[in-house]
Amino acid sequence: MGVDGVCNTGLALALGSHDKPENHLRPDHQGKNKRKKEFSLKYDGHLFPSLSLGPSDETFTYQLATKMAAGKACGESADLQKQASSLSAVSSFSNSSSIKREKESPGEEGEVEKICSRVSDEDEEACPRKKLRLTKEQSAVLEDRFKEHATLDPKQKQDLARQLNLRPRQVEVWFQNRRARTKLKQTEVDCELLKKCCETLTEENKRLKKELQELKSLKLAAPFYMQLPAATLTMCPSCERISAAGDGSSTSPFSLAAPKPHLYNPFTHPSAAC
DNA sequence: ACGGTCAAAGAGTCTC
DNA sequence: GAGACTCTTTGACCGT
Numbered sequence: 001m002g003v004d005g006v007c008n009t010g011l012a013l014a015l016g017s018h019d020k021p022e023n024h025l026r027p028d029h030q031g032k033n034k035r036k037k038e039f040s041l042k043y044d045g046h047l048f049p050s051l052s053l054g055p056s057d058e059t060f061t062y063q064l065a066t067k068m069a070a071g072k073a074c075g076e077s078a079d080l081q082k083q084a085s086s087l088s089a090v091s092s093f094s095n096s097s098s099i100k101r102e103k104e105s106p107g108e109e110g111e112v113e114k115i116c117s118r119v120s121d122e123d124e125e126a127c128p129r130k131k132l133r134l135t136k137e138q139s140a141v142l143e144d145r146f147k148e149h150a151t152l153d154p155k156q157k158q159d160l161a162r163q164l165n166l167r168p169r170q171v172e173v174w175f176q177n178r179r180a181r182t183k184l185k186q187t188e189v190d191c192e193l194l195k196k197c198c199e200t201l202t203e204e205n206k207r208l209k210k211e212l213q214e215l216k217s218l219k220l221a222a223p224f225y226m227q228l229p230a231a232t233l234t235m236c237p238s239c240e241r242i243s244a245a246g247d248g249s250s251t252s253p254f255s256l257a258a259p260k261p262h263l264y265n266p267f268t269h270p271s272a273a274c
Numbered sequence: 275a276c277g278g279t280c281a282a283a284g285a286g287t288c289t290c
Numbered sequence: 291g292a293g294a295c296t297c298t299t300t301g302a303c304c305g306t
Contacts, residue, residue, distance in 0.1 A: 132280095132281060132282085132302090133280085133281085133302095133303075133304095134281080151295090154293095169282090170281080170282085172294090173282055173283090174280095174281075176282095176294095176295075176296080177280065177282085179295090179296085180296075180297080181280090183296090
């Protein structure tokens with residue numbers, strides 16, 4: 001019966017056992033230091049050797065990626081791609097994250113525009129909430145890193161940001177969102193497994209009820225056994241034979257049972273128990 | 275037009 | 291209190 005497989009899985013879920021790389025996600029309540037240590041152990045600092053594209057200054061070399069993404073929409077991605085290796089193309093994009101959104105004052109697009117121009121004099125595409133699409137290459141590198149570890153320490157964040165021409169904040173956000181997606185996916189998987197487990201248990205319950213019914217009718221139909229105390233008879237739900245403990249020689253479906261209850265656990269005792 | 279996806283913002287929480 | 295995290299929401303973009 002499929003009970004065991006599913007329910008073993010259920011047990012694994014309950015224990016939170018994960019083998020997949022993305023499940024280097026930290027368990028709740030795990031210490032921050034511990035986390036960082038675990039991560040730094042794996043990181044060798046040389047995964048992305050020679051892409052020094054800019055000053056390590058976190059104050060922000062605005063990313064070509066944004067420009068490229070924006071340019072893509074405007075049909076100018078090719079040129080921007082070429083600029084990707086040149087810092088001269090990197091314009092400032094300071095503190096977009098520190099700019100409060102203007103949702104409190106609906107209908108004030110003018111205000112937003114003001115902020116946009118304040119933020120990026122050189123680049124009107126760099127509006128705070130302008131949608132950015134990461135390039136395939138950027139996503140691939142980020143994915144690779146995420147497979148190694150689901151969290152980044154500040155240095156790794158910096159390095160990765162520099163390598164990808166993104167702001168560290170963007171790298172950070174990408175990892176946050178990626179963790180959320182992973183968690184969501186895992187929740188869906190867990191949900192499916194629980195559903196299956198529930199279905200299996202429902203089936204098992206039905207089957208046991210049916211067996212009980214059959215036992216009752218058997219009791220009525222067989223006067224000989226009626227003379228025995230009810231507790232001495234038991235039926236194995238798997239082979240559907242009435243059996244007695246310690247009477248292994250009997251080939252008859254019916255035999256005397258030990259006075260103790262026949263405990264049957266579908267989870268710990270597979271159907272092959274008989 | 276609408277729904278899905280995803281980068282990003284903001285609030286709240288946790289750990290040190 | 292700082293910093294990193296999760297959770298929730300927002301808004302741009304894209305495919306249908």
